[in-house]
Amino acid sequence: MKLGVMSALFSQMKLDDALDYCQKVGLQAIELPAGAYPGDPWKLNGIAKDKKAVAELKKKVAARGMEIAGIAVHGNPVHPDKKISAPHVEAHRNAVLLAAELKTVVINFSGCPGGAPGDKCPNFVTCPWPDDFSKAADYQWNDVLIPFWSKENDFAKKHGVKIAFEAHPGMTLHNPEDIVRLRKAAGANLGANLDPSHFFWQGIDPVEAARFLGENKCIFHVHAKDCAIDPRNSRIIGNLDIKSYGDVKNRAWVFRTVGYGHGDDFWKPFISMLRLYDYDGVLSIEHEDSLMSLNEGFEKAVTYLKGIMLTQKTGAAWWF
Secondary structure, X not given: OEEEEEHHHHOOOOHHHHHHHHXXXXXXXXXXXXXXXXXXXOOOOOHHHOHHHHHHHHHHHHHOOOEEEEEEOOOOOOOOOXXXXXXXXXHHHHXXXXXHHHOXXXXXXXXXXXXXXXXXXXXXXXXXXXXXXXHHHHHHHHHXXXXXXXXXXXXXHHOOOOEEEEOOOOOOOXXXXXXXXXXXXXXXXXXXEEOOHHHHOOOOOHHHHHHHHHHOOOXXXXXXXXXXXOHHHHHHHXXXXXXXXXXXXXXXXXXXXXXXXXXXXXXXXXXXXXXXXOOOOEEXXXXXXOOOOHHHHHHHHHXXXXXXXXXXXXXXXXOO
8 A cells, every 4th residue: 555645735835845745754646636626726627638748747746756646626517507517527527538647546526416407506315205305316316427427437438547436425425335326327437435534424334335345346546534523512413514614612523634533443444454355555645634734634644644554465374
């Protein structure tokens, strides 16, 4: 395994400075934002056609002893408002073309459509009743998501690229079962960006999620981000919490730097499960901890993960 970062974290820095910093702390990979919600701080959206620019990007990263672990364009390409969906679709397509040049993956959300034709806002369905919600879910899956992502699967396959979905509440795909459901319906170039932070507060065991996705041979990328549930607040309001992420004292849960939501009792079995199902890619740190500065939270995650990652190939079973 290799250690990397989802580098939207460094969007206020110049690319060269961000790469120098990553090299300094000992990273081996970087995940690059290129549009939609992560933004496009280094103007990568659309550069696939510019061979000179692509070659220069490769050179910059390789000069620091790193590799490009993915192109991040988390967005809502099926948003019912075309003013939002159109640029997200464009960013996704451009990311696939760039990923083809860089031999890497594209990381995205599934998106969330409206609940019926003519809707203006996404509708995140969380229960089957009243029946309106089941009808909305059927429309979202059968009329929007499967047709859209079937087309995008074919486009990605044509260019030799895999698409890794981050299962995120608020997006229709928000659990491992949904990822596999869409993969089976729309194509094998679709799979998972396994981010455990979104699973903890949903009551999903990320270790078992890794097993399930591994059994379905679709772990394409992994984010290293933690989550902490406040037991008092959670018991009062539950975990469906729409307060600001900055309102840490009153939220039921918050994102934390790796090791500050869960310790070795989670992270070591999680990494072991990834290895059990042959994931030997990048652990891409995503730092969104409201209690730590950018540098402190990121560097603590680097230090922690370096201590528990499995980096050498497995040896022979010498004990029998």
